[in-house]
Amino acid sequence: AGPREVWKKGGRLLSVLLAVNVLLLACTLISGGAFNKVAVYDTDVFALLTTMMLLAMLWILFYVFRTVRCPDAVPYRDAHAGPIWLRGGLVLFGICTLIMDVFKTGYYSSFFECQSAIKILHPLIQAVFVIIQTYFLWVSAKDCIHIHLDLTRCGLMFTLATNLAIWMAAVVDESVHQAHSSTSSASNTSHTHLASDPERADGHVGGDCSCDTAVCQIFQQGYFYLYPFNIEYSLFASTMLYVMWKNVGRLLASSTHGHSHTPSRLGLFRETFIAGPVLGLMLFIVGLAVFIIYEVQVSGEEGRTQQALVMYYSFNIVCLGLMTLVSLSGSIIYRFDRRAMDHHKNPTRTLDVALLMGAALGQYAISYYSIVAVVAGSPRDLLGALNLAYALLMIAQHIFQNVFIIESLHRGPPGADSHDTPPKEPCHGLTFANLDALHTLPSCPPTPRLAGSSPAGPPEAVAIISAPKGHWRSRCLKDISLFLLLCNIILWIMPAFGARPHFSNTVEVDFYGYSLWAAIVNICLPFGIFYRMHAVSSLLEVYVLS
């Protein structure tokens, strides 16, 4: 219905500019609100976020009720976008966010009289927003929309900016809370560090209102424990919105061309050796125990903190070391795997790769600062050595895991005849200058022939078509991905629910000073936590693909 677009980048430019400016404004207010000295209050931040959510909701409703209803609005659907595990995760985290909103409303209602109304309005609006957005993404994540191009792009980018602003606000709020609770727990040595000082954690509440009642305290503790889910919800929604945005105005050759990666057989666990999941589950359970013991011990007296740190680092070193070795062996298996690389354009995968590489930077940065502090600093004790090993292994693990995941995501689909055990490799070594020849070929041809490069195809696409992989390889890869997946979950849980060895351990704090080190950790760690969650969703895809 709509006219063909002359210049797609021009259409995108406007929406990117809108999102960048909205996001920077939100960033300014949120970071200003985080500092007590600055005269920007959290009510300003809440007001901004509420306005943004209302506007985003308006657009979503317009999209659902007008844009999609037009004829020819969605001629194509991108099979790669919004896989079921991403949408499932979105719903799961969305439900947790709704519970968090209930807790938050309850907490702020406890001292209703001395709060501004926006603080109670904000979680309520957020609950409505989460419901509407989750429905919207569930229904239309795969759409390649072809009308109202500019409006849809701006709407998607604005909604994306809203989600990122919510993410930033949650991360900042949690960091402020962590900082307050760690300083206050250092002074009164209570063994749970969430129950203390709601006013100071809150930052700007007047002095005559306090959260004394048991219900209020439960609400407050609850909502801080549910923050990680809210954070992941925003990020999941952001990635799905970005892929939708990339798909606006996209033309797919045919709906069968974007070969779907959904597994045809659903007997998932039958396909693995048992070693991977069992070992992963063992590490998961041990890790959970270590985390709980660490959290209980670390706020106690000096000796027990030391002990808790040694235990925490030892577990992490073992876990990271195993993960590194397993990722490496996965990469080695790929050296023998002669499946074709998938060169097709795929915005979902491009985003996944960029996010894995980008989010890893956060953990890299923390590790390098740790390494410099340990190497240049004076103490040469057990804890320093453990810290150094932990930081080095953390870098190695991120590198090898990223290499493994990225290579896995670029492998072609398994092929229908993946149950043939002997690797016969009949057409190994065939080189095609034209990618699409791979798809037009009926099956492996008896004689190697070089397809002439078509005039329009990008001539740099060169692929080697090969035999289906051996079955043991596929099973190994499934084992590896499940093991890594479980390890990543436990490594997500620890920092997401409040383990901060970075501050319990005094090496870096002494070396850089508290404020600099706190700034480094509070900026970089959210990316590290996001990396874990994103790696889990990518590894799930790797598992399905193998």
Place this chain on the structure above:
Amino acid sequence: AGPREVWKKGGRLLSVLLAVNVLLLACTLISGGAFNKVAVYDTDVFALLTTMMLLAMLWILFYVFRTVRCPDAVPYRDAHAGPIWLRGGLVLFGICTLIMDVFKTGYYSSFFECQSAIKILHPLIQAVFVIIQTYFLWVSAKDCIHIHLDLTRCGLMFTLATNLAIWMAAVVDESVHQAHSSTSSASNTSHTHLASDPERADGHVGGDCSCDTAVCQIFQQGYFYLYPFNIEYSLFASTMLYVMWKNVGRLLASSTHGHSHTPSRLGLFRETFIAGPVLGLMLFIVGLAVFIIYEVQVSGEEGRTQQALVMYYSFNIVCLGLMTLVSLSGSIIYRFDRRAMDHHKNPTRTLDVALLMGAALGQYAISYYSIVAVVAGSPRDLLGALNLAYALLMIAQHIFQNVFIIESLHRGPPGADSHDTPPKEPCHGLTFANLDALHTLPSCPPTPRLAGSSPAGPPEAVAIISAPKGHWRSRCLKDISLFLLLCNIILWIMPAFGARPHFSNTVEVDFYGYSLWAAIVNICLPFGIFYRMHAVSSLLEVYVLS
């Protein structure tokens, strides 16, 4: 000679990981060295940088003497890469960097006995590095290398990381120096703020060595004034290295296919109305005068600082307002321009666009923080109003200039018959589903025909081929680009050579506190300065293309 590459992204992955890790290590040491409290010394930073430069030189020499000498090493050359103005700028800034290195060597030699040798070695090695790298980039910026793929990628990325590390070190050093000189000039009110306190500016020099002699002081002042050129040199080299890296292993269809944009006629200024360059030159000269007066007055007593700030802001508001209007009218002219959009793959242009959009973020961030401070802060005086107008116009100017430049860069070449004055538009409205049909077409066909989409071409590429533009439009666009170019140069000079109204003006410092505001400005301003320089080089390209 080398085997065809199966999976290009895999080859890139390794080199990106190398560069990221090297860069993060450098970043850790440099940022640690910037803080006096942290036990990382600037000698450590110098040692790291010197090592990196030596390694990068080794690779460059290997490339020049071995890789390129192999047969079939460079089958294609990218016509878009390394245009003459970029290489010319590189040589210019390289010469200034060499002068800076002479000054730096002289400065550190003045108190040779109490310095570690690395401080004198570093500028000498840097001079050699600059000479070798400039030669290398001048000769091979256009290469699409096809052997030693992995080694070349890693070498290029390592050299890129080296340049970025040098850039970071220079920016940090300059910021530290600015901070020290502004605090010391506030205490002793000398009217030049570079002559004071070399030891403190230097940060870590022992107390018994001082720069007392006149020669030493000249050396020191000189090298701080030459820093901006060193910074731009590193960034120019980085962009060229990045494009070379993208071109490793790239196959171009033929050397004529990537249609070169070099102008056939060199009577450059004959093609413009005179208004643009004249107005631009006037603003440039006025700006230079304003800058000098501002620099002289701002370190004086309170009343004169106020006066200098009013003058500085007034000039900037006028300049930014004119630039916004001119960019906007340029975009409006494009609405009547029916040249085809150029959809060809072009790493140079993709990088240019990404850098323009990314570097503008720095200035956006500063402006948004200013706006929040002025709006939320109490003072409602002339300076506050000027500051607000300045910040708003700065955002508007960046947005409209980016839109104008990006649209200009995506226009096709002017075409051979651009001297026909009447716009005849014979095949306006033709829509092709296949881009390459544009090139296979002999000339404008008498009847519109729709080319069938070829199987391999991306089917989303849709272009409208049109008549050559009217001549007045081309002249207008040339005027506009020259005007914007001159304005960007003056707006580069002011912050690059030390104008910091952000600190002379007390609104933001009072609102955010000195340390937070200094962190914001020192992190964001280097990107803002880079944006200006990069806009100049892009506008030069726009001028040639129009």
